Amino acid sequence: MKLDWRTIIRNGLLGGGIAFYLSAIGMTELFSERYLIGDFLSTGQLFVAIGGLASGILTARGLKEEKHLTAYMGSLLSGIASSIPILLLIFLIQVLVIRQIGQDVIFNWRSMFVNLSPNLVEILTFGQGLAAGIPLLILATTTLAFIGAALVLLPTRWGRALTNGLMWTLGIGIFSENVRQILTEVTNRDFVRLVFQQRTLNPEAAIAIFAGVFIISFLGVGKVTQSGWAKLPAGQQKQGRVVGIVLLAVFLIALPWLVGQFLSQALFLVGMYVMMGLGLNIVVGYAGLLGLGYVAFFAFGAYTMGILTSTGPLGVGNFNFWTALPIAVLAGVVWGLVLGFPVLRMRGDYLAIVTLGFGEIIRILATSNWLAPFEGGPQGILHIPTPEFFGIVMNQPQTMYYLVVAGSLLIAFVTIRLRDSRLGRQWMAMREDEDVAEAMGINLVQTKLLAFSIGAAFSAMAGAVFAARVGNIFPHSFNLLISINALSLIIVGGMGSIPGVVVGSLILVGLPELLREFTEYRLLMYGILLIIMMLFRPEGFLPEETHKRELRGEEEEYVEEHPVAVEV
């Protein structure tokens, strides 16, 4: 037996530390009533379970080369260790909070650590009281560590099937409300009742889903289809692709009617961010100019649309949506040039901070009374009419969804054509090395300004659509968060990659819309996701080739010697 005790214990404490953290900031308690399966597994418990599971996985990974028995033993040990931080938390609550209840104290710990509640102890001990709950807790973390170890140590096929099964079951549990909504649209009431009780999965249905996914991935259906596809002759592959595109188009058209009004609104937001993300992708992904003030152009688009179409007192000209849209885009181009000009000489970090400054200046100006006679100041612009399309008033999220899909497709098309053009290659040359690009005869001023203005145009278009959708715009909607959102989504999706933008905005905009209860912790998730992405997968989920090489640091030696040369 070759067990490295310190690593094992450390893994355990690390996993338990995660559970401690999530509980101490209140996530466990907030989601303790949000059941996933039946009424015995809640999201809150899932957060605590991450601790044991993670410690088991970590330890088993480290001991993969050893005998299986050794690895399992190690994982069980770290599972026990992972209960220590949770026990510590229970102890702290007992000593600090519960003892103070009903007493007149000078320092009330509960008012400092707002989320250390007696209720949390109850949740962590499964409502069994301390004496029975603590052994139960240790047993639970150990079991979880065992499951974690099994995921790693089982033969690949079993392990994968098990992981997929768990993921799908828990995933459907978490999104039960949305899945249920979709099922109600496409199937009948009885089937829905079979799968879900009030808000959660039926235990029987959960088992069925788990078994189904387990069997499918165990048999490796996905792999079989893939290898079958590769064997097809080229002509048939082409036909298949056409069929695929047609199916995708039908799917995109049918989607809003399948998912209902609420999810259509989420899809609309996703589409809006795809438009913005594609624009920012040109600036950051292709031209390598890291900008954090992207919201400014979004705001310009929205305000142009607002001022031109509003029927309120601030409206000028009473344009309709379709004539105002090109003007808004043009305004984006102009402002892209105006704000791009001063920063022509800046690079890297400084550019990021200055563009961030621009975004803030614009927001502060928009909020101030100084410009209020033109754009409403803090009161914003009201009564922006919804667009009409050949007599159809687009006041439903479903119809607006088509508008953003059309806009995204148009922008994606333009982006692809630009990427493959001379200009696109100039952008990428500039991204790789500005000085060399200039030496090769690329006009940096022109190339940079084009990147800024085209990116700004797309963002303004998104802003205009946004204004038409919401009807009233206020300066506080145009905060830094939108810039951060747009930047995060192209990073998570994979910089420079168009499918990446779609994936990124589905993950960063779509998911939080579905998980409404998470609103309070949304930005926490964002922050942690960004850090984890940068640590483990800096190239994003669907990376573009060159970026992947670059960000993976395959040119590491080169990086050390010439820090300027690989600057993005």
Next chain:
Amino acid sequence: MLKRYFENVSWVDIFLRLFQIAAIVIIIIGVYNTVIEARYTSAQWSTLVFAGLAQGSIYALIALGYTLVYGILLMINFAHGEVYMAGAFTTVFLAQYLSRIGFLDSNPFISVIALILLAATVSTGVAVLLERIAYRPLRNAPRLVPLITAIGASFALQYTFRGLYGAEFRAYPAVSALQGLVNVFGFEVPLVQLVVLGAAIILMVALYTFVERTKMGKAMRAVSEDKDVARLMGVDIDKVIVTTFAIGGALAGAAGVFNGLFRPQGVYFFMGFFPGLKAFTAAVLGGIGNLPGAMLGGLMLGVIESLFPNLILEGLGIPAANQLRDAFAFVMLVLILIFRPQGIFGERLAEKKA
């Protein structure tokens, strides 16, 4: 000769020059109008200046953290504002406790020292953890990567503290010993502002001595010159970097307490973001990587922010000029980076490295 000059200068330069002239003309017109109309008495101006200096010393303390880290790692620690928040937000509970038992009023000096120590400890802990978890694994990554990590860390820290301490504002209690006015050169100045300014200057001098006189300080300077050579000379790079983050954190924590002492608005989880950005502006203003520069840059920014809305904007006839106060820091930042990226006291570093 003029023709030769125009051949060498691109139209971008000409445009930027015009922009520069326009900015200067606007400032002069604004100041001229305000002075001519004599809107404010000299006592009012001095109030603004001293408030600006006190606020500026807080910016300066935070800016030192940016400058130290930038000098050594060439990265902008975007999450530094959150380090400042962590100290200030945690310490408010101790301050309220001390106030409730009456210790704050009976022993104000010891209390304030205790507050500063606690805030510095918490902030240092957060800064060191941040370095260990988020930045150290990325030390050789392309420069975009740590910047994005820092943005992520900034949000993660904000919402972690929101989860821990809740979303409400919490106010520091007033220290009765620090109330009252002092006469400086014939002007009435609130004592608390002088104390904050003085304490900040003491800390800055201490830092400067540390960097210039101690062995660790020498190692820090060596690493900021050339990491690889420093390593060859036997400097423990990791230790130097952790120390740098720790010092930056401690100063930010102290700044958090000072902020609580003289601004009664209270602290909350988002309080670090804008002071962080402004402190970064201050660091750039003084020339990033330059310690005395960051100190003076902070003080200057404080004064500019407090003076200019009244001095320039009102002269230009813009209503409610104080609403635009926050924009000033960013306008300054943009102007400096356009026209003097090396900062007021900096060497010509910025163009090479930025």
